[in-house]
Amino acid sequence: MTEAPAKPVSMFRNADYRRIFTSVGASQIGLQVAYFSISIIAVVVLDLSESQIGVLYAMDQIALVMFGLLVGVWVDRLRDKPIIVVSEILRGVVMLSVPVAWALDALTAWHMFAAMFLLGLTSVFFDIGQASYVPRLIDNRHLASGNSRIQGIRSASDTGGPLAAGPLVSLLTAPVAIVVAVVSFAVSAFSVARIEYREEEPEKPEKPHLGVEIVQGVKFIFGDKTLRGIVLVSAWCNLSIGAFQAMLMVFLIREAGQSSEVAGFVLAGSGVGGVLGAMLVGRISKKAGVGPTAIAALALSGPGMAIVAASGPGWGAAVAFVGQVVFVAAIVVFNVNVISYRQAVTPDDMQGRVGATQRVICWSGLAVGSIVGGFTGDLFSARTALLIAAAMLFAGFLPLLRTPLRKLREIPEEGALAS
Numbered sequence: 001m002t003e004a005p006a007k008p009v010s011m012f013r014n015a016d017y018r019r020i021f022t023s024v025g026a027s028q029i030g031l032q033v034a035y036f037s038i039s040i041i042a043v044v045v046l047d048l049s050e051s052q053i054g055v056l057y058a059m060d061q062i063a064l065v066m067f068g069l070l071v072g073v074w075v076d077r078l079r080d081k082p083i084i085v086v087s088e089i090l091r092g093v094v095m096l097s098v099p100v101a102w103a104l105d106a107l108t109a110w111h112m113f114a115a116m117f118l119l120g121l122t123s124v125f126f127d128i129g130q131a132s133y134v135p136r137l138i139d140n141r142h143l144a145s146g147n148s149r150i151q152g153i154r155s156a157s158d159t160g161g162p163l164a165a166g167p168l169v170s171l172l173t174a175p176v177a178i179v180v181a182v183v184s185f186a187v188s189a190f191s192v193a194r195i196e197y198r199e200e201e202p203e204k205p206e207k208p209h210l211g212v213e214i215v216q217g218v219k220f221i222f223g224d225k226t227l228r229g230i231v232l233v234s235a236w237c238n239l240s241i242g243a244f245q246a247m248l249m250v251f252l253i254r255e256a257g258q259s260s261e262v263a264g265f266v267l268a269g270s271g272v273g274g275v276l277g278a279m280l281v282g283r284i285s286k287k288a289g290v291g292p293t294a295i296a297a298l299a300l301s302g303p304g305m306a307i308v309a310a311s312g313p314g315w316g317a318a319v320a321f322v323g324q325v326v327f328v329a330a331i332v333v334f335n336v337n338v339i340s341y342r343q344a345v346t347p348d349d350m351q352g353r354v355g356a357t358q359r360v361i362c363w364s365g366l367a368v369g370s371i372v373g374g375f376t377g378d379l380f381s382a383r384t385a386l387l388i389a390a391a392m393l394f395a396g397f398l399p400l401l402r403t404p405l406r407k408l409r410e411i412p413e414e415g416a417l418a419s
Contacts, residue, residue, distance in 0.1 A: 030184030054374015072356025217353025242369025269324025277332030302394025
């Protein structure tokens with residue numbers, strides 16, 4: 001068996017890391033523009049009900065729940081780079097179908113449901129492939145820092161995406177604005193295609209068995225108390241986040257009376273919060289410890305969400321913006337630390353399956369939360385759905401106080417749980 005090539009350890013001096021960094025940023029801008037435009041189409045163009053909008057948001061996550069574990073096995077059996085490139089091309093094709101259907105006067109709710117499902121499915125391949133690729137490009141000493149920078153560019157894109165999407169939607173209409181997302185996905189695919197690091201062809205089991213390989217990923221997570229606690233708490237918190245995301249645009253446009261430009265400004269608070277969280281996570285974690293920082297951040301996220309729900313019309317958008325900043329900054333700090341822990345303790349040949357298992361469990365919460373949030377908005381109001389979601393999110397940190405995460409000071413050595 002040939003020896004695997006050494007992982008490059010530098011980051012921005014490493015051209016390949018810069019390329020994956022660029023890919024993530026471009027892809028995230030594309031997603032933000034796509035999601036914002038889809039929201040406007042659902043709320044304004046097609047005038048869907050709250051429950052229909054909840055189902056629309058859930059379609060994105062249902063794709064991961066249905067196929068995530070299979071994708072995890074495929075990612076571990078194949079090289080990551082081609083998976084990422086092809087998934088970005090397919091995302092662009094799926095999104096391009098929306099303005100084409102609109103131009104032909106054939107855009108329907110069913111088309112949007114299908115587009116959202118396929119966007120979610122292609123995103124599964126991109127997300128799992130990208131998460132498996134990063135630990136191959138940099139070693140564990142730089143993993144938390146590398147993840148925080150990637151999260152930072154995601155968050156910066158989360159700022160630019162909605163800020164650009166609002167005026168684009170007003171100027172071009174929502175379906176046409178989606179073309180910007182298509183271009184962003186193409187830039188992302190091109191950046192990854194230029195990566196020079198040569199992956200070895202993954203070793204395939206002598207007698208490959210899909211079920212056995214899936215079970216190995218599940219057992220790896222649930223065999224460790226810290227990973228088990230993280231994934232279960234994350235699933236609970238994603239119930240609330242799913243409801244919040246599904247009803248946020250409904251609340252801002254229908255109940256708070258904000259324009260699409262102002263709604264884009266509020267959503268841009270996610271990007272500002274993400275950049276802030278990515279900037280602070282390293283310093284705070286170094287002083288307080290990785291685990292305590294993650295738990296404290298999760299406790300802060302719920303109140304941030306509640307601030308958004310408490311905002312009103314007019315200048316209330318500024319209050320909602322601040323709430324978005326607090327909510328997302330806290331979630332980013334939590335995510336960077338727990339994802340870095342998971343990547344560090346997982347051997348390279350299981351990164352896809354373990355990452356997919358966590359995503360399937362967590363995104364199941366998002367899917368259910370989106371649907372429940374939509375029906376809650378139908379029965380009561382979008383604001384009520386947001387307030388309930390905030391209370392649920394705040395309660396999420398409590399179970400983690402009973403796990404070893406509360407004492408975790410540093411990211412462990414590579415493959416620490418492999419035995």
